Amino acid sequence: MYAIFVFIVSHPNLISGMAKYLFYNHQISFYRFKNRLSKKLILNQDNKIMNISYSKLIFLFLFVCLLQSKQIEIQRKQTGNSVYNEAYNQSQINTDFSSGSLEQSYNFITQExxxxxxxxxxxxxxxxxxxxxxxxxxxxxxxxxxxxxxxxxxxxxxxxxxxxxxxxxxxxxxxxxxxxxxxxxxxxxxxxxxxxxxxxxxxxxxxxxxxxxxxxxxxxxxxxxxxxxxxxxxxxxxxxxxxxxxxxxxxxxxxxxLELKNLPDISYFYYDNIPEYKLSNTIFVNTASKERWLIDVIGFYMNDSDYTDSSNQTVLIDSGASFMHLTKSLYDKFIHNYASNVCFYQYGEYVCSCQQEILNQNLPIIKFYTQEGILQISPQDYVIKKGQKCILAIDFQDTFDFNILGDVLLRKYFVIFDKQKQQMGFGNVENKIQHLQPLSMLIVFSIFSVFTFMLLCAVIYKVIILKKGQYQQEQDQEQINQTLLGNNIQLNLQDLERRSSYSARSSS
CATH class of the missing domain: 2.40.70.10 (Acid Proteases)
Structure with missing residues (x-):
């Protein structure tokens, strides 16, 4: 059943084509049915064609589902192997910081x-x-x-x-x-x-x-x-x-x-490969540019409110930016709808309450939806300490047509930069990243139900057509029999009349 759901979600064009194929065959059969009285042989030919089409369609559907289930099984085995090897990889890592700031292992370097x-x-x-x-x-x-x-x-x-x-x-x-x-x-x-x-x-x-x-x-x-x-x-x-x-x-x-942390925790820079134990909870996103670390965004939400528009279709992952820099339109909406309730502007920055409960009640969780997952930033991530006060680590920029996610995001996720493969990885050992399913289970069930209903309707329609054809054939045959019988009776009457007339002339 899971393979069927994955097949429907990942092959929408094929599903659409199958539906069109069904309706197209039904339409042909309907027009042929209108002319059955004059072309009765077509009915039997249609039956063979329709039966072959349904058989091929069902076989194709089951075959693709089988392939998909095999692919899922392979992926699960690969994931299992990765997790199985994690303990071995961890045992190979040198945790002796003899230099005070450098960790060198057999396959990667970590610098404090x-x-x-x-x-x-x-x-x-x-x-x-x-x-x-x-x-x-x-x-x-x-x-x-x-x-x-x-x-x-x-x-x-x-x-x-x-x-x-x-x-x-x-x-x-x-x-x-x-x-x-x-x-x-x-x-x-x-x-x-x-x-x-x-x-x-x-x-x-x-x-x-x-x-x-x-x-x-x-x-x-x-x-x-x-x-x-x-x-x-x-x-x-x-x-x-x-x-x-x-x-x-x-x-x-x-x-x-990069694994950036708030003080007093230690931040690290990994290079010359990435340790395996850091990859277990990582999703990879393809870059949207060959010049910058940009990724495509399909949705931008503040709590459950959708603020997606043309100005936030991409985001830049920039470790040189201390704050998160939104486009001017998004920034104005954020300040007006949320931040103004709990923060006030002073000397070029927004000063906010330091009480976490107040922040959570008034400020939103900001979510960037990608095809592979959700990057979300909470109030405790973007309201930071500055001396004795707390300030808003969100600003605006009107130079670029994308949002800039700086250290505010990088402190939340372990981020991998792979220039050769043109992709970025987001993850951490605490599983803070939430995977975004392509469609919710409700929608998947709905699609599956619609497809099943369409198939059922097609079968019922086929049965009705066959029944109507058989009934029509019986009616035609009965009409033919009655006609033949009527003709025979008329001929017999005429023959009797001729014989009666001949007998009368003979007797006279």
Missing amino acids: LNNIDDYQYVVQIYIGQSKEPFNFLLDTGSNILWIPGTECNLQDNHCHTKDIYDYSKSQTAIVNKDKKIEIQYGQGKCEGYLGSEYIRIYQESQPFKAEILFTSSDKDMDGMQSHGILGLSNSKSTKNYLEYAVEQEIISSSVFA
Whole structure:
């Protein structure tokens, strides 16, 4: 029965075609029935055709259901094997943090992130042959690795930090000063010269060459607590530093994952493959762009209210954004319908109550529906502590036609970024992600009932047609018999009259 439900849900076009096929045959039979008196032989031919059609249809339906059930059985076996191997994979993981911030296993690397007040998540990598350590903001929303360069020392140039990488003292750095590159962010920008230099993922790893933007100045970056930004977007036109490491055989895979947490919990950056025990509750969603980590959204809800429109068909998963940035229309509806009841605007931000019960009563659960599952964010996720007060971690942006889900979402889900397969994974060990069924069971039962009813009607219609045909044949035969009998009686009467007339003439 489950296979039948899955078949109906996953093959709507085939079901529609089967229904049309049934009705088409019925329509042909109806028109032929109208001419049965003059073309009686067609009835028997139709019976054979209809019987063959129904047999083929039922056989096709059962065959597809059988294939679907086999596929489900295979998937269940694969899932069972994955769960069975989980204990073995966990036993292989080295949990000894001898370096204090790095976990290296036989098939993946885990690096501890520096969480700056739940606003920025920073990773440390080493630049140049001298292994100078620098902190970088992990940013899945941009595609460039940049660091303040030699020109930041100039008096007229403004850079957000005095800690620079002086590439003029490096024998391995290559810098192209023919063209200055500018990068514009949602807030702030920087400019500088593209070049390359050796990088180490961690201090004792092998070095590899990667492209770097050495900035000469930046603007509106004073709030950034890292030296530079490590771009990890989905851009096909630009390689990230993990792809350079794979090319030079330092690591085996460019897949990475983020597990961000609120303080005091530790946040982690996984790369060079993903541990198996993190995949058991993961769903994978195909990306909607080859330049950004965008995914398609088929529904946007606040509690049970549908706010889906053309402005929220895609969302960007951006670790460089501390807040969730909605489009202006959605943001206005959220503030007017919900946030204004429990939050007030003060000094450029919305200050809310810190009592969880009040927040849950007045603020909605925000749900982003994808084809594979539901990403939902609760009030305790998007109302965050800032000193002694609680603020709303939702803002608006009118630069792009998509919503931006920043650290607010990434703190809720373990998120995998697979650039090679163009997909993202969402999951965590606490099973917070809810799978979205393509249709509810009620709708599935309704579709199945309608299909069964259609098939039953077709069978009843067939029986009625046959009965009518048989009845009509009997009526026709009776009429023929009566006609023949009437003709015989008339001939007999005429013959008797002739004989009586002949006898009378003979006697006279």
